[in-house]
Amino acid sequence: MLFIDIGSTYTKLAVADLEDMRFIATASSPTTVWDVGEGFQKALGILQKQDVPSCLMEKRYASSSAAGGLKMISIGLVPSLTVEAAKMAALGAGAKVSCTFSFKMTRHQMDELIARQPDVVLLAGGTDGGDETTIIHNARMLAESPLASPVVMAGNSKTSDDVAAIFETAGKYLRVTENVMPEMNKLNIEPVREVIREIFIERIIAAKGLDKINAYIDGIALPTPLAVLEAVKTIRDVSGQDVVTIDIGGATTDVHSVAYGLPTDSKVVLKGLPEPFAKRTVEGDLGVRHNISSIVEGTGSDVFTGLIASCGYESDESRIHETLDRWSRQTECIASGGFEKCLDSQLAFCAAKIAAGRHAGSLEQIWAPDGKLLIQYGKDLTGVRTLIGTGGPLINNEEPEKVLKGAMFEEENPFLLKPKQPRCYMDKKYALFALGLFSTVDRAAAKSLAANYLKEMEVI
Amino acid sequence: MNKNIVIGVIGNDVHTIGKQLLSYAMRKEGYSVNDVGVxxxxxxxxxxxxxxxxxxxxxVSLYGHAELDCRGFRDKCIEAGIPGIKLYVGGNLVVGQQEWNDVEKRFLDMGFDRVAAPGTEISLALSWLKEDIG
Incomplete structure (x- = not known):
């Protein structure tokens, strides 16, 4: 079976032998934006040279990261409630959330929304039977605007008839689905995720010209980030243990956790909006090429220089700056030589550290009349036993386990609930997307494939 | 008026049982109870x-610091665009042996509509709800 990932910098292919339940070959070639078929055929050529039997490549499934990602904007009512729920739903569907809006939108905000050219807009607000005025106001603003993107409504279900009528009158595309937050602090993101996936396949693929690939395959099934999340879910199923995945890229760093993350101590009180079992976060400011400066800033430039010095290189700031500047301008640059490789590793380490820190939950200590209280926000991932690394900068790194350390628990920061003693795994063949695609085709068989691949991925 | 109610234990207080009992009784009476926790x-x-x-x-508050925790609550509601919302408070609101009438007055002055003394029967709270929101 042949799996294809198109639309990101590289078009990647992976072949699985379903007798053995193993990935037997992979290949990649730069994505050709003018006609994605070209890049695909080049990569296919590489596989053919490796003598991969063509009978294994007849059945073809594809995922796509939609040329720059599936850009979404989510709208809700209260920032910490339906806005956050809508954002989590969009991220869980594999989208990049470029910004969010809360309460009643103004014309100025609507202009900003349109200027950002979202692929899909997610409209939430109000629990079922809760607030109606805000979502109806925002629906009117969207319907009366020049916005052409599809809108998904996942807010107060009592308003769905009114919202549908507003869009129908305006002649605009709307899909209504279940509320992302039907009751206070109850998250319901699966229906939204499914609708976004359908819109992605029905509309976004063609809108970005990616449907040219249909000449070679039977169509695109999933957005790539969603495929990766599916793979992580399957691995969680097979291993029976909670999993965290960190995907470091040139432009973004994604973190997935498939874990309930409930408090490990009975004295800890869990607060805030519950988080999805399969949670994905995307850090758009943490790419190891496109936003080097925010990684260095987030780390602290003194600290960063110190990290380089700890690798045995002199803390020559001008040399560091010169190299980082060059990489920021020429984002396709690959590190060569000891110094550059060290710099590259430390960038990835810092990206992993910041991204995992934002993804993981935290503890807050407060003093109450009857003693110390610990409040937990988000997921407690300290007990996670499986940590998987993926993404070009990590896969091509010579010492990925050092980079993955960034995603782990820090003694000096014990209130940040990152994994304490996980085993490290690397997506060496760049095949997680393929495993995820296969999971949606045949879940039972995908488990055997996952079990075999997990053994291969282990970093010793 | 709709029958939606938000309930929670305020401040650094984690005593949940009174809130649970109240929520149970209110749900039984057909109210839509949104419990935000402790x-x-x-x-x-x-x-x-x-x-x-x-x-x-x-x-809901049991640990005696409700006055501090509730200060400015009505003003915040006005600021947030829900000036007319009914505010109830109850439990063990203050520490020490204080005259209940004084305590009640202080909370009424802070903008609360109903103030329940320690030991208030749930049925009284339900009758207040009936009167206030039906």
Missing amino acids: SVSQDELINAAIETNASVIMI
Whole structure:
């Protein structure tokens, strides 16, 4: 079976032998934006040279990261409630959330929304039977605007008839689905995720010209980030243990956790909006090429220089700056030589550290009349036993386990609930997307494939 | 008025049982109860009320520091666009042996609509709800 990932910098292919339940070959070639078929055929050529039997490549499934990602904007009512729920739903569907809006939108905000050219807009607000005025106001603003993107409504279900009528009158595309937050602090993101996936396949693929690939395959099934999340879910199923995945890229760093993350101590009180079992976060400011400066800033430039010095290189700031500047301008640059490789590793380490820190939950200590209280926000991932690394900068790194350390628990920061003693795994063949695609085709068989691949991925 | 209620234990207080009993009784009476949990802030209660379009915010407190925790609550509601929402508070609101009438007056002055003394029967709270929101 042949799996294809198109639309990101590289078009990647992976072949699985379903007798053995193993990935037997992979290949990649730069994505050709003018006609994605070209890049695909080049990569296919590489596989053919490796003598991969063509009978294994007849059945073809594809995922796509939609040329720059599936850009979404989510709208809700209260920032910490339906806005956050809508954002989590969009991220869980594999989208990049470029910004969010809360309460009643103004014309100025609507202009900003349109200027950002979202692929899909997610409209939430109000629990079922809760607030109606805000979502109806925002629906009117969207319907009366020049916005052409599809809108998904996942807010107060009592308003769905009114919202549908507003869009129908305006002649605009709307899909209504279940509320992302039907009751206070109850998250319901699966229906939204499914609708976004359908819109992605029905509309976004063609809108970005990616449907040219249909000449070679039977169509695109999933957005790539969603495929990766599916793979992580399957691995969680097979291993029976909670999993965290960190995907470091040139432009973004994604973190997935498939874990309930409930408090490990009975004295800890869990607060805030519950988080999805399969949670994905995307850090758009943490790419190891496109936003080097925010990684260095987030780390602290003194600290960063110190990290380089700890690798045995002199803390020559001008040399560091010169190299980082060059990489920021020429984002396709690959590190060569000891110094550059060290710099590259430390960038990835810092990206992993910041991204995992934002993804993981935290503890807050407060003093109450009857003693110390610990409040937990988000997921407690300290007990996670499986940590998987993926993404070009990590896969091509010579010492990925050092980079993955960034995603782990820090003694000096014990209130940040990152994994304490996980085993490290690397997506060496760049095949997680393929495993995820296969999971949606045949879940039972995908488990055997996952079990075999997990053994291969282990970093010793 | 709709029958949506937001309830939570305010401040650094984690005593949940009174809140659970009240929630159970109110649900049985047909109210839609949105429980935001224990150790919640003013903002969490107000945000929940906005999102659920609640008619009542019910604040529960047992550890004696409710006065401090509730200070400015009505003003915050006005600021957040829900000036007319009914505010209930009850439990063991203050420490020491204080005259109940004084305590009640202080909370009424802070903008609360109903103030329940320690030992108040749930049936009384239900009758207040009936009167206030039906």
